[in-house]
Each structure stands twice: as C-alpha cells, then as structure tokens.
Amino acid sequence: MSSRPTPRRTVLTAALAVTAAASPLVSAASPAAASPGRGNRGGAPAGGGSVDHRAWTTFPQWSGGKGAGTRVVGGARPGLVVGEPIGTYTYADPHSHVTAVWEYATWRSPVHTLPAPATEVVVSWNARTPAGTWLQAEVRVRYGDGASSPWYVMGRWTSGDAPGDIRRTSVDGQGDGRSSVSTDTLAVDDRASGLRITAYELRLTLYRRPGSGLTPTVWRLGAMASDIPDRFEVPASRPGEGAGHRLRVPRYSQEIHKGQYPEYDNGGEAWCSPTSSQMAVEYWGRRPTAEDLAWVNPAYADPQVCHAARYTYDHQYQGCGNWPFNAAYAATYHDLQGVVTRLRSLNDAERLVRAGIPVITSQSFLASELEGAGYGTAGHLMCVTGFTDGGDVVVHDPASPSDAAVERVYRRRQFENVWLRTKRYNAQGKVSSGSGGVCYLYFPVRPTLRQARALASVGVR
Numbered sequence: 001m002s003s004r005p006t007p008r009r010t011v012l013t014a015a016l017a018v019t020a021a022a023s024p025l026v027s028a029a030s031p032a033a034a035s036p037g038r039g040n041r042g043g044a045p046a047g048g049g050s051v052d053h054r055a056w057t058t059f060p061q062w063s064g065g066k067g068a069g070t071r072v073v074g075g076a077r078p079g080l081v082v083g084e085p086i087g088t089y090t091y092a093d094p095h096s097h098v099t100a101v102w103e104y105a106t107w108r109s110p111v112h113t114l115p116a117p118a119t120e121v122v123v124s125w126n127a128r129t130p131a132g133t134w135l136q137a138e139v140r141v142r143y144g145d146g147a148s149s150p151w152y153v154m155g156r157w158t159s160g161d162a163p164g165d166i167r168r169t170s171v172d173g174q175g176d177g178r179s180s181v182s183t184d185t186l187a188v189d190d191r192a193s194g195l196r197i198t199a200y201e202l203r204l205t206l207y208r209r210p211g212s213g214l215t216p217t218v219w220r221l222g223a224m225a226s227d228i229p230d231r232f233e234v235p236a237s238r239p240g241e242g243a244g245h246r247l248r249v250p251r252y253s254q255e256i257h258k259g260q261y262p263e264y265d266n267g268g269e270a271w272c273s274p275t276s277s278q279m280a281v282e283y284w285g286r287r288p289t290a291e292d293l294a295w296v297n298p299a300y301a302d303p304q305v306c307h308a309a310r311y312t313y314d315h316q317y318q319g320c321g322n323w324p325f326n327a328a329y330a331a332t333y334h335d336l337q338g339v340v341t342r343l344r345s346l347n348d349a350e351r352l353v354r355a356g357i358p359v360i361t362s363q364s365f366l367a368s369e370l371e372g373a374g375y376g377t378a379g380h381l382m383c384v385t386g387f388t389d390g391g392d393v394v395v396h397d398p399a400s401p402s403d404a405a406v407e408r409v410y411r412r413r414q415f416e417n418v419w420l421r422t423k424r425y426n427a428q429g430k431v432s433s434g435s436g437g438v439c440y441l442y443f444p445v446r447p448t449l450r451q452a453r454a455l456a457s458v459g460v461r
Contacts, residue, residue: 052118055222069105082215095167095315117196118225121319126331132161228436239391242350246386251406254398274308275398286333355454360440363417
C-alpha cells in the first residue's frame with residue numbers, strides 16, 4: 001500500500017520578506033528549496049542522544065528576562081503582557097492581504113546554555129490573544145564555535161481569526177547557511193559536519209491595535225532542544241509501570257470529516273493532529289462552547305474537531321500539523337498547558353499515562369511496519385491512552401473509519417520503533433526520516449503531585 005500523501009508545505013515568496021530596517025519582525029531569510037513534509041523530518045546525527053526542555057512560567061522567571069514595554073503579572077498564573085508599547089509596526093499580512101498598524105512591546109529571555117549540544121530546537125508557547133492582538137515568537141541560537149544565528153521567527157500566532165486579525169502563520173525561507181527553519185523546527189543544516197547548537201535565547205513581541213489597551217497574555221514560553229541518534233532501529237524497552245493501565249479518552253475519527261472545510265485542508269487524513277489534540281483536550285474536561293461551534297455546518301458530526309482544525313491551521317504551511325500551534329490551541333482552554341517535546345522510550349510514555357496524562361505521538365511508517373493499522377503514512381499523529389497487561393500500546397488512532405473504531409492496540413516493539421527512530425525506508429525504498437520521539441503533552445496548570453513528578457521525569461516543569 002502506498003503511503004498517505006505528505007501534507008503540503010510551500011516556500012515563502014519574496015513578497016513576504018521582512019527587512020531589518022522596517023520592523024521588529026526581523027528574520028533571517030535565505031533562498032531555499034521547498035521544505036520537506038511533516039513525515040520527512042526529524043533525523044539527527046550519530047552519537048549520544050539528548051533532550052532538553054526549558055520553559056519560563058513563574059513570576060521570577062519572567063522577571064529575569066529583558067522587557068521593553070512589557071510587564072510581568074502575578075497571580076495564580078503569572079505571565080507577560082503589554083505595559084507601555086515602545087512603537088508601532090505596519091504589517092502587510094500575506095494571507096489575509098490586509099495591511100494594518102500595530103503597537104508592540106518585546107521581551108527577551110536570558111541565554112539558556114544547553115546541558116548537551118543540540119541539532120534541533122522547537123519553540124512552543126501558551127497564551128491568550130483577544131481579538132485585536134497577536135504575538136510573534138523567535139529564537140536565536142549560539143553555535144559551538146561561538147558564532148550566533150540571526151533571530152528566527154518560529155511563529156506569528158493568534159488564537160482566533162476575527163475580521164482584521166492576522167492569519168496564524170509559520171515563516172519559510174529562513175536560514176544563515178548553517179541552520180534553517182522548516183515550519184516549526186530550527187535545525188542544523190549539515191549534521192555530519194559536527195556543528196552543534198550550544199545555547200539559545202527566546203524573544204516575544206506582543207502586538208495590539210493602537211490605543212486599544214488590549215494585550216496578549218503569555219503564560220508559558222519554552223523550547224525543546226535535542227540531538228537524537230541517527231538510527232533505523234531503537235533499543236526495545238520492557239513493559240513498565242504503565243502496563244495494564246488505560247485512560248478514558250474520547251474517541252474521534254478524522255476520516256469522517258473528509259472533504260469538510262477545504263480552507264482548513266479538507267478534513268480526512270489532513271486532520272490527524274487537531275483530531276488527536278481535541279481528544280486530549282476533552283479528556284481534561286474542556287471543550288468548545290455551543291457559541292464557539294455555531295459556525296460549523298450542523299450536518300457534520302463532532303463539530304469540535306472542525307473547530308480544532310480551524311484554530312490550529314497554519315496559513316503558510318497550509319495544514320493543521322504545526323506542532324507548537326497545536327500545543328498553543330490546547331492551552332486556550334481554561335487552565336490547560338501544552339508543550340512539544342521528545343520522549344526517550346515507551347517507559348516515559350507509560351509513566352505519563354500511569355499518572356493520568358495521555359501522550360500524542362508523531363510517527364511515520366509503511367503499512368507492513370505497524371500491524372493492524374491498515375495504512376502507511378509519511379507523518380501521522382495519534383494519542384497513546386494506555387497499555388495492555390503485556391505492555392502493548394493502546395492508542396486512539398484518528399485514522400479510523402468511525403469514532404467507534406478509533407481505539408486500537410499496536411504491538412509494543414513495532415510502535416516504539418516507528419515512533420522513536422530517525423531513519424526509515426519509504427514506500428519507494430528511499431531513505432527518509434522519522435520524528436525521533438516527538439510528542440505533545442497537555443496537562444493542567446496545577447497538576448497532581450504524581451503528574452508533576454511524571455512530567456519532571458521527562459524534563460517538563
């Protein structure tokens with residue numbers, strides 16, 4: 001069976017380029033070929049693996065950054081807001097074709113020195129952006145030879161899409177000849193060269209309509225930096241503490257939405273990421289209101305999946321599979337957090353599931369490599385919800401013909417390998433790459449002690 005088609009990704013045209021002289025929206029752009037699809041990513045060089053997840057969430061952490069026009073707010077959920085804007089910027093939105101003036105303020109994190117060198121960085125954030133506001137997240141990395149990259153735009157994001165708001169977007173065409181950005185991932189271009197990332201700093205720019213007094217509120221900003229061994233096969237883990245434990249997660253099929261809302265990538269196989277995200281969001285007892293769903297055709301089942309697709313859609317990538325956009329979507333629900341990270345083995349996933357936290361995993365495989373799937377894919381998201389007594393993996397796989405068929409059991413060894421490997425052979429027999437254990441984790445602002453310990457065990461705090 002042939003693989004499912006890789007989601008589309010296009011190159012940013014010259015018309016979208018932003019010049020340093022024009023704005024704080026400074027990015028490094030270099031001529032680049034079309035970036036690979038979601039299933040064709042994630043490889044890393046040989047050697048010891050490392051994953052480092054660092055986030056800014058507390059009042060002291062936010063206060064430790066350098067703000068220009070921003071203000072730190074306290075309370076039960078500390079965050080960053082616009083205080084006194086430091087200027088205005090005219091943004092010509094390449095997707096809505098609307099040009100508007102915005103006030104802005106900025107914040108820059110301290111430099112984070114990595115405990116081990118990395119080849120990739122993925123930035124994620126949790127925020128609220130009322131209509132008339134938006135944010136931009138950027139990263140600048142330091143290389144092992146002491147040189148630094150330019151500031152790379154890792155997302156221009158708003159939780160909504162009200163008239164006059166910007167369109168949520170990644171930015172293509174960014175690179176400095178040593179590293180480059182593919183949608184949501186900054187990676188070293190030539191990993192075999194030995195070049196590595198040793199530190200990074202993050203920058204937020206918060207925007208609002210001039211004179212409105214509105215502000216985004218950012219509660220969490222962080223990044224996952226990693227260097228995963230280059231491998232076709234990963235070491236097998238033995239069943240651990242999660243064996244025999246299952247979570248009660250809602251079941252939603254992406255396939256029943258095939259052909260719905262072409263403007264959000266047409267439903268069906270393109271909606272694996274938002275469908276998985278919605279299942280996990282609703283596991284935590286959150287869901288869109290009737291008012292939120294009023295725009296959905298009443299003839300469509302599971303309108304909340306349509307809602308998730310709309311509000312995770314990346315207008316540059318032209319799909320709903322932007323990893324940080326999915327994590328940010330989850331965090332728009334009351335007191336939920338969302339992060340993108342990598343796990344080392346199914347034992348990590350077992351520990352999280354045992355603590356009550358489902359794990360949304362990214363993987364690619366041939367139909368013959370995952371028995372019972374019935375399909376092959378160049379990149380697919382599904383939700384790990386438990387483990388059998390023997391340690392096989394219980395998943396809610398949205399690539400199912402109906403909601404009732406979503407829960408499946410996949411053999412432990414097969415699932416672990418297709419999820420954690422960085423190299424694979426595609427349907428044409430050519431070497432391609434895998435996600436290297438990428439996952440989304442959604443969890444409460446105030447997790448239980450057991451949940452907090454399980455998250456800390458995989459580097460998420």
